[in-house]
Amino acid sequence: MKKTLFFVSLLAMYSSSAMAELPIVLQQSDPSPRPKVLSRSMSLAKAIIPVSASIDEMSLNIQFSNTVATAFITVVKHTGELVYSKNVDATTSLFLNIDSSEWESGNYELYIQYAGTTLTGTFIVE
Secondary structure (H helix, E strand, C coil): CHHHHHHHHHHHHHHHHHHHCEEECCEEECCCCCCCCCCCCCCHHHHCCCEEEEECCCEEEEEECCCCCEEEEEEEECCCCEEEEEEEECCCCCEEEEECCCCCCEEEEEEEEECCEEEEEEEEEC
């Protein structure tokens, strides 16, 4: 009985924490108006975005799947207010945890810039 109760409690804790973290869809911003075409000579690995982001009640989490040198991270509220800005050395730190617990409720935009690439994503703080 104790094992069953422990398992149910553990499952409930895992389920609530797993549901609290929401992924942020990142898209590559392309300054050129023409669509990019993946040629046969290009590696599929280059077409895959090497960064993922998620938001939970307390933090914005950014993870680099491989090193991208220096990345510039910016978070802007829908009103245009800059709430976070930092250069990150993504050769030594592949995970960034940004405290968002004090941010007001609302819509935000995330910008990640590295090596001539800009990734953007939107998320909501409740």
